[in-house]
Amino acid sequence: xxxxxxxxxxxxxxxxxxxxxxxxxxxxxxxxxxxxxxxxxxxxxxxxxxxxxxxxxxxxxxxxxxxxxxxxxxxxxxxxxxxxxxxxxxxxxxxxxxxxxxxxxxxxxxxxxxxxxxxxxxxxxxxxxxxxxxxxxxxxxxxxxxxxxxxxxxxxxxxxxxxxxxxxxxxxxxxxxxxxxxxxxxxxxxxxxxxxxxxxxxxxxxxxxxxxxxxxxxxxxxxxxxxxxxxxxxxxxxxxxxxxxxxxxxxxxxxxxxxxxxxxxxxxxxxxxxxxxxxxxxxxxxxxxxxxxxxxxxxxxxxxxxxxxxxxxxxxxxxxxxxxxxxxxxxxxxxxxxxxxxxxxxxxxxxxxxxxxxxxxxxxxxxxxxxxxxxxxxxxxxxxxxxxxxxxxxxxxxxxxxxxxxxxxxxxxxxxxxxxxxxxxxxxxxxxxxxxxxxxxxxxxxxxxxxxxxxxxxxxxxxxxxxxxxxxxxxxxxxxxxxxxxxxxxxxxxxxxxxxxxxxxxxxxxxxxxxxxxxxxxxxxxxxxxxxxxxxxxxxxxxxxxxxxxxxxxxxxxxxxxxxxxxxxxxxxxxxxxxxxxxxxxxxxxxxxxxxxxxxxxxxxxxxxxxxxxxxxxxxxxxxxxxxxxxxxxxxxxxxxxxxxxxxxxxxxxxxxxxxxxxxxxxxxxxxxxxxxxxxxxxxxxxxxxxxxxxxxxxxxxxxxxxxxxx
Numbered sequence: 001x002x003x004x005x006x007x008x009x010x011x012x013x014x015x016x017x018x019x020x021x022x023x024x025x026x027x028x029x030x031x032x033x034x035x036x037x038x039x040x041x042x043x044x045x046x047x048x049x050x051x052x053x054x055x056x057x058x059x060x061x062x063x064x065x066x067x068x069x070x071x072x073x074x075x076x077x078x079x080x081x082x083x084x085x086x087x088x089x090x091x092x093x094x095x096x097x098x099x100x101x102x103x104x105x106x107x108x109x110x111x112x113x114x115x116x117x118x119x120x121x122x123x124x125x126x127x128x129x130x131x132x133x134x135x136x137x138x139x140x141x142x143x144x145x146x147x148x149x150x151x152x153x154x155x156x157x158x159x160x161x162x163x164x165x166x167x168x169x170x171x172x173x174x175x176x177x178x179x180x181x182x183x184x185x186x187x188x189x190x191x192x193x194x195x196x197x198x199x200x201x202x203x204x205x206x207x208x209x210x211x212x213x214x215x216x217x218x219x220x221x222x223x224x225x226x227x228x229x230x231x232x233x234x235x236x237x238x239x240x241x242x243x244x245x246x247x248x249x250x251x252x253x254x255x256x257x258x259x260x261x262x263x264x265x266x267x268x269x270x271x272x273x274x275x276x277x278x279x280x281x282x283x284x285x286x287x288x289x290x291x292x293x294x295x296x297x298x299x300x301x302x303x304x305x306x307x308x309x310x311x312x313x314x315x316x317x318x319x320x321x322x323x324x325x326x327x328x329x330x331x332x333x334x335x336x337x338x339x340x341x342x343x344x345x346x347x348x349x350x351x352x353x354x355x356x357x358x359x360x361x362x363x364x365x366x367x368x369x370x371x372x373x374x375x376x377x378x379x380x381x382x383x384x385x386x387x388x389x390x391x392x393x394x395x396x397x398x399x400x401x402x403x404x405x406x407x408x409x410x411x412x413x414x415x416x417x418x419x420x421x422x423x424x425x426x427x428x429x430x431x432x433x434x435x436x437x438x439x440x441x442x443x444x445x446x447x448x449x450x451x452x453x454x455x456x457x458x459x460x461x462x463x464x465x466x467x468x469x470x471x472x473x474x475x476x477x478x479x480x481x482x483x484x485x486x487x488x489x490x491x492x493x494x495x496x497x498x499x500x501x502x503x504x505x506x507x508x509x510x511x512x513x514x515x516x517x518x519x520x521x522x523x524x525x526x527x528x529x530x531x532x533x534x535x536x537x538x539x540x541x542x543x544x545x546x547x548x549x550x551x552x553x554x555x556x557x558x559x560x561x562x563x564x565x566x567x568x569x570x571x572x573x574x575x576x577x578x579x580x581x582x583x584x585x586x587x588x589x590x591x592x593x594x595x596x597x598x599x600x601x602x603x604x605x606x607x608x609x610x611x612x613x614x615x616x617x618x619x620x621x622x623x624x625x626x627x628x629x630x631x632x633x634x635x636x637x638x639x640x641x642x643x644x645x646x647x648x649x650x651x652x653x654x655x656x657x658x659x660x661x662x663x664x665x666x667x668x669x670x671x672x673x674x675x676x677x678x679x680x681x682x683x684x685x686x687x688x689x690x691x692x693x694x695x696x697x698x699x700x701x702x703x704x705x706x707x708x709x710x711x
Contacts, residue, residue, distance in 0.1 A: 005091035006079065007051030012087060015232050019306040020338040026232045027087055034085040035231045037308055041070050041336065042078050049082075051091060073401075077316075122213040125225060129203050132196075136204040139197075140241065148252055155255040159281075162262065169274065171638050172647045182275040184220070190250060190279050191223050194288075197249035198227040201242040205233060236303050243299040247288050254281035292348075292355035307344055314349040317342075319394065323401045326415065327408045356386040430688035435596060438642045439586030440632045441607070441678040442663070443575035446550050451567040452543035455479040460563070464556040468548045468576060477544040477567065486537045493534050496527040552578035557677065581666040583620065584680045587635050587643050593660035599686040603664055608679040617682065620663040627661055629653050632677060640679075 008027070015026040017037075025043040027036045038046055048058050059075060070078065082088035138144060159166065173179050199209045207229030214221040230242035257277040264270040287293065291301040294311060302310045313335075320335040337345055360382035402412035455477030462474050503520035548554070556562065556574040567573060584605055588596070603617040635641035636652040646654045664682045689697075 001076075001079075002056035003054050005051050005054055006049040006082075006088050007091070008046070008049045008082075009087045009089070013232075015234055017234060017308070019308055020341060022338050024308055027082075027085075028232045029085070029087060034087065035228055036081050036085050036087060037231060038078070039308075042074065045070050045075060046078055046082065046088075049088060051089075055079075118216045119224065120213045120216065121211050124210050125199055125212040126208070126210060129199050129209060132200060133203070136200050140201060140204045140245075148248060151255040152251050155251075155258050155281075158258050158262070168638070170278065173271075173274070174278065175644075176647055179271065179275055182272055183279065186272065186275055187279060188221060188223065190253065190276065193249050193253065194246035194284075195223045195225045197245040198242060199225045201245035202227050202229050205230075205235075205238045205242075207233070207242075230299075236306075239303045240300055243296050243303065247284050247296055250280035250284045250288075254284075257281075290355070292352045293359075305344070306338075307341065310344065310348055311352065314345045314347075314352075315394075317345040318349050319397050319401075322394075322398055327398060327402050327411055329401050329408050330405060353386075353390060360386045427692040428690045430690055431694070433599075433686040433689050433694060435588075435684045435686070437586040437588055437662075437682050437684070438635065439584045439664070439680050439682055440634050441675060441680055442583050442585035442631060443572075444580060444583055447552070447576045447578065447580065448572055449474055449546060449548070449554075449556075449574040449576065451475075451477060451546060451569055451571045451573065453477065453479060453482070453540050454569050455482070455544050455567060457562050457565045457567060460556075460559065462554050464554060464559040464574075466554055467552070468554055469551045470548060472548050473545045474548055474554060475546040475562070475573070477546065479541075479544060482537065482540055482544075486534070486541055489530065489534045489537055493527065493530045496523060496530050499523045500527055548576050550576050550578055552576040555675075557675070581668055584617070584664040584666075584682055585631055586662050586664065586682050587630060587641075587655075587659040588662060590658060590660050593662065596684055596686060600684050601687055602685045604683050604685075605664060605666060606681045606683075609675070611681075614683075616667045617664045618667060619684075620665050628655065628658050630655060630659070631661065634677060634679060 009029055011029050013028045015028065017024045017026060023040055025038050025040075025047075027038065027046070028034065044062060045058060048061075053061075055075065059072070062070075079088065195212070199212070202209050207227075209225055209227065209229065211226035213224060215224055216222075227242055230239050233239050233242070254277050257273045257280065260273040261270055261277060264273060288295050289297040289300075291297040298311070302308060317335050317337070323329045324334065335345075364379040364382055399412060402408040456479070457475060458478045459476040460474075461476060462468055462472070468474060500520065500523040503523045553576070554574060555577050558573065562573065600619050603619055604614040605617045606612075606614050630636060630643060630645070630653045633639050633641075633652040635643050636645040636655075637643060638645060638652050643659060644656045645652045646656060662682075
């Protein structure tokens, strides 16, 4: 391509921007939203594209002047940017057509479409924006900014004041099908308002908006407008306002949604207000404001910090460093950075890549919740799009640079071989297999103080912390309904006894006749059943006296609240502490519990009161099977535990999927005094296994759980 003669578009407009003490040049085509922003070195080359001189002649001229000339790779990248924006033509179409495939490969990182976010242009919004012209000066005025700021401060204060209620409501309802359906219905209108604000902001300062459409992001249509005309604005404040306009519109919507949620009664409108608040408030700040994504936050940050073209220049910076430091390419020259810019260039590309991986992982997890097939397909596509493709692109650029010289080509092959060997070693390296599970301090069965019968607390016989002996009454309950039933049953027994006496010989009923003998037999049977029921009721009456099964010190965490409290049968209200070490009860999904079966070599426990100390423990017993109720609400996600529970369960004891309960006991002599219900973390060590084997096991468990929801 050395003999090609490039020519800039005849409709080109040039604007200058001063950033970090350097002059940048924005090349734009008149009347169209196509822009390229170049630094001084790149413009010194592009500004000479007159169609009369070849690329080789222009490059040689710049080298001869002693100015900061772009490298050959930078010239190719410059041609790719200008061609993508349709701002350059070539003198010979045939040679240009041969050049196009290579330029497309160079420009590929700037393409907007990918496998999971496909941008589809639909219409020109100019007519709509013209009709809304009166709104532009009103919305983007100092008075509107003041009103918006006060509204956002008001909603922020409300959110802080009602934060516990908002968090609890979100945990309980956001994952339900009702709220998911509302989010799908409301998402598009909210984003339409977001994009309309961008378009109005661009037109407010004379920019053109000629394209609008939708982006199919994970199958969900997301509106967009082309606001790239703001790139050519000379005032930095105007560019920042255009970038922030969409988020400002959504935050204004959130300022309306929160008061509605607080004042409306339960129903569809209140649910819609909460979903609107979540989309327009939380999700907007988490995603749109994130500068590590090429969304609003990125453009706001680059304009505010004077970091033009940060993302592509950061990738270029890293390629330059790797070519010079890793491959030691002789002709590689260091990239020129403005004062204070090098740290940003070094940090942005790796942080953005890690951020993409986190988002991809969350997206795959969300898709997997909807469908196993969607999770697998989405995982494969995201792994390629955000993990493998950038890596392959980087390796391809390094390979092309290395193959230009014989010495660097040999170094490239050695590095490639060493990297492959290192990857195999890492995958086969045995690492500890550890499972960390949250649990609660749980008393052994014999030390638990439970109500064996429903009743009201009438008397607390012992005080918290006092000593009791086995069989001593700790708590006295009263059950008026049971007492009434007992008295009624005793009366029935008396009646059946009298009836039996009458049916016996010498009674008023003649027992020598067949009918008399039959009546006596029936009376005996009825009396036996009545006496059995009376005995059962007497046992229930005796169970109202809650007794200690072992001797020790009584621990009653809520002793002051027990008076006249109604306890249901099986309710745990305290324990008797003896010399037995504390027991920790943990909950595991059935698939993970099966993997631990017979493999646990050691167990350690950390208590909430002393997390810095790990205490040795032993696994008392494996769960005989999955259970459908947690021993304590502390294990539920709503209360900070690991187990998701049914949102309809007010007690937060019913897990979404059955879990296996395991008991872990601290070893004797640990000297640890644990409190009933205290949080604890148990770590099960199951020896060593290669990383690849552990990853395969995790994938197998996830697939089994998806195919069998009971696991």
